[in-house]
Amino acid sequence: MKRKPVLRVSTKLLTPFILLFALYVQFHGDYGPGGGFQAGVIFASAFILYSLVFGLETAQRVLPAAIRRILLGSGVLIYAGTGIASILMGGNFLNYSVLAHDPLSGQHLGIMLIEFGVGTTVFAAMVIIFFTFAGQYRRGGPDGN
Amino acid sequence: MNIIDVVLLAMMVITALAVVRMRNLFAAVMLLGIFSLLSASLYALLDAVDVAFTEAAVGAGISTVLMLGTLALTGEREKKPHRPAWLPLVVVVVTGAALLYGTFDMPLYGDPNDPIHKHVADRYIERSGQEVGTPNIVTSVLASYRGFDTLGEVTVIFTAGVGVLALLGRGALSRRRRLNKEDDR
Numbered sequence: 001m002k003r004k005p006v007l008r009v010s011t012k013l014l015t016p017f018i019l020l021f022a023l024y025v026q027f028h029g030d031y032g033p034g035g036g037f038q039a040g041v042i043f044a045s046a047f048i049l050y051s052l053v054f055g056l057e058t059a060q061r062v063l064p065a066a067i068r069r070i071l072l073g074s075g076v077l078i079y080a081g082t083g084i085a086s087i088l089m090g091g092n093f094l095n096y097s098v099l100a101h102d103p104l105s106g107q108h109l110g111i112m113l114i115e116f117g118v119g120t121t122v123f124a125a126m127v128i129i130f131f132t133f134a135g136q137y138r139r140g141g142p143d144g145n
Numbered sequence: 146m147n148i149i150d151v152v153l154l155a156m157m158v159i160t161a162l163a164v165v166r167m168r169n170l171f172a173a174v175m176l177l178g179i180f181s182l183l184s185a186s187l188y189a190l191l192d193a194v195d196v197a198f199t200e201a202a203v204g205a206g207i208s209t210v211l212m213l214g215t216l217a218l219t220g221e222r223e224k225k226p227h228r229p230a231w232l233p234l235v236v237v238v239v240t241g242a243a244l245l246y247g248t249f250d251m252p253l254y255g256d257p258n259d260p261i262h263k264h265v266a267d268r269y270i271e272r273s274g275q276e277v278g279t280p281n282i283v284t285s286v287l288a289s290y291r292g293f294d295t296l297g298e299v300t301v302i303f304t305a306g307v308g309v310l311a312l313l314g315r316g317a318l319s320r321r322r323r324l325n326k327e328d329d330r
Contacts, residue, residue: 025198029281029284030279030280030281030284031279031280031281032281033194033195033197033198033281033283034195034198035195035283035284035287035288037199037298038195038198038199038202041199041202041203041206041207042202044207045202045206045207045210048207048210052210065315069310072303072306072307073303075299075303076296076299076300076303079295079296079299080296083292083296093293094289094292094293094296096289096292103276104277104278107276107277107278107279107285107289108278108279110288110289111277111279111284111285111288111289114288114292114295114296115284115288117299118295118298118299121299121302121303121306122299122302124306125302125303125305125306126207128306128309128310129211129305129306129309130207130210130211130214132309132310132313132314133211133214133215133218133309133313134214134217135313135315136218136313
């Protein structure tokens with residue numbers, strides 16, 4: 001991809017805006033369409049675009065394997081942890097009303113936390129699946145050789 | 146049914162037929178992405194913007210990339226079938242006819258007496274403002290009323306990631322090769 005200046009420049013220009021848009025979808029999901037799931041996919045698509053143009057190794061340097069795996073697990077943990085936290089604060093599992101001083105801001109905080117968890121896991125899963133599939137090709141096919 | 150619906154549905158049918166006829170898998174993957182985008186527009190017309198958003202991001206975006214990744218491993222052209230496959234055709238026609246027959250029992254789109262509007266939807270629409278407080282009711286249903294379901298969904302995605310890592314990840318491949326070598330001996 002060394003000789004494709006249009007692709008390289010436009011990817012460099014687009015990537016920050018894709019990431020920003022993903023963050024907007026993530027944190028504006030309470031008010032408009034969107035939420036953690038869509039945001040995670042959009043955030044991952046920025047990384048996928050980057051690795052398609054600049055190569056898998058470059059993208060994997062930005063996001064090493066250990067961090068990808070930690071992110072994959074931590075999203076589910078954030079989600080379930082919010083549920084456990086609401087048990088500890090005296091409510092039912094995933095009843096966010098008890099998380100803050102009044103029910104509505106508790107709900108707001110809880111929804112923000114679990115949407116963040118959803119986004120983290122979806123992002124990590126999409127990136128992991130893509131990197132693993134693309135890594136097969138570089139190794140020369142599913143049987144290795 | 147207005148003209149936009151008709152045009153969209155007709156284009157979806159044409160795209161689906163083109164995918165079936167196509168022997169070049171690369172073009173078929175691209176057409177499937179277009180099919181996803183068309184269905185996302187259909188969801189947007191049905192006022193299901195959240196679903197449309199997901200369909201556009203996952204169906205048209207991620208799954209196209211994943212299928213292209215798979216094509217890079219397998220090859221771009223479909224093999225010619227040896228003989229016409231009649232049994233699958235019969236199965237598909239019968240199943241399709243049964244599904245079409247099933248749709249005659251479905252309530253009309255937007256019918257207020259639809260069972261789905263009689264169950265808990267009223268409560269979500271009337272009370273979610275006081276109980277959850279987010280302006281987007283879809284978010285309050287997904288994240289708060291049905292929070293446990295969404296936890297399950299996230300666990301499914303987590304499991305998918307772990308499964309791909311376990312089957313194809315770096316450690317898995319070398320382990321399998323080592324096992325194969327031991328079998329050869």
